[in-house]
Amino acid sequence: MESPLRIERHGSVLEIVLDRPKANAIDAATSRLMGETFREFRDDDALRVATLTGAGEKFFCAGWDLNAASAGERPDSDYGIGGWGGAIELPNLNKPIICAINGICVGGGIEAALAADIILAADHAYFSLPEINIGVVPDIAVVALPRRIPRHVALEFMLTGRRMEALEALRWGLVNEVLPLNELMPRARQLAALLADGPPLVFAAIKDIMRRTEGMPEHLALQQGRALASTQKCYNSEDQREGARSFVERRKPVWKGA
Known part of the structure; x- marks a missing residue:
């Protein structure tokens, strides 16, 4: 089986690509691998910045792999040292992370992105937390999202499960920039190079x-x-x-x- 992550080192920058066709959904095994990857990034003094994106042009991440869920994987499964998505609960991860949202970002995809310090989004991307439809508490989003956008907006977004387009996400501060898809990774790499050159x-x-x-x-x-x-x-x-x-x-x- 091919790895669900494509990982490349470019000098002091680590590029991580979530690559699980068709929707880049995350199961427990993938989350654990992401945690190991972010731990290695944290502990490698030669690495200074990480970027995270999804493979393809349609999905950044569709969140929890519901095929795994239907086969018995629980919402409180062992997601690894860094918790869901590998980074948000990883202790002492004090290096910059840039997330490039290349497409649809829903459920646990948003929660994985919230571990990043800078979030960029392609202009066709959109966001949603549809957990209300499957009876799951988006616990990471409940804690982390109101720290990034206004509380009342975060609450309405979670309670309705509605869709938020990239430009609205920019307006509320969920993302830092919105760009055409062909400019997304060049901008992420530009920012990564800038930060890698910093103190x-x-x-x-x-x-x-x-x-x-x-x-x-x-x-x-x-x-x-x-x-x-x-x-x-x-x-x-x-x-x-x-x-x-x-x-x-x-x-x-x-x-x-x-």
Whole structure:
């Protein structure tokens, strides 16, 4: 059996393509493989950015594989170290992830995409959370979606199971950009190259602070954020000194992640 993932390394960028015809649906085994892939990405110091997209032009991901569900796979199956889709529950994943939505993105497809820091969408893509029709709680979306778009919009979207076109998703902030399909991956690669050239310790601290302080009162969040090991590592790093030196010397910094 062919792997449901196509994985390529381009320098410090890892490209992951979900490739499970016909609809790129995810079963437990695929989710576990995605988790292993994102764990390897997290732990490989040579990799700085990951991109995730779907194969083909019609589907990014149709969510949970209902063929597996009808054969007995449960909604609370073992989805691997990173939880559903491999990344959203993976501890200490402090590297940037870009998701390129190349087509229909429904159910667990949205939940997999919500693990990304930047989401791009093709202009023909649309989104839906139809779990109400199969009696499943979209638990990841319930938690993560109101953190990305207004609460009342997220709630209405989940309760009705309606369709959201790409431009509406852009308006609410679910996606960062909407592009023609032929420009989608070139833009994702452009952003990935930009981030891969940036300061990895700063990016790690930004993600860590955001994740650990979400929902805290501002003064507590500031105290907690400054005290985190990732922040202190950044403050005490050679990269921090390199940043100051390169500014004074009017040259491009050379980031070493140390």
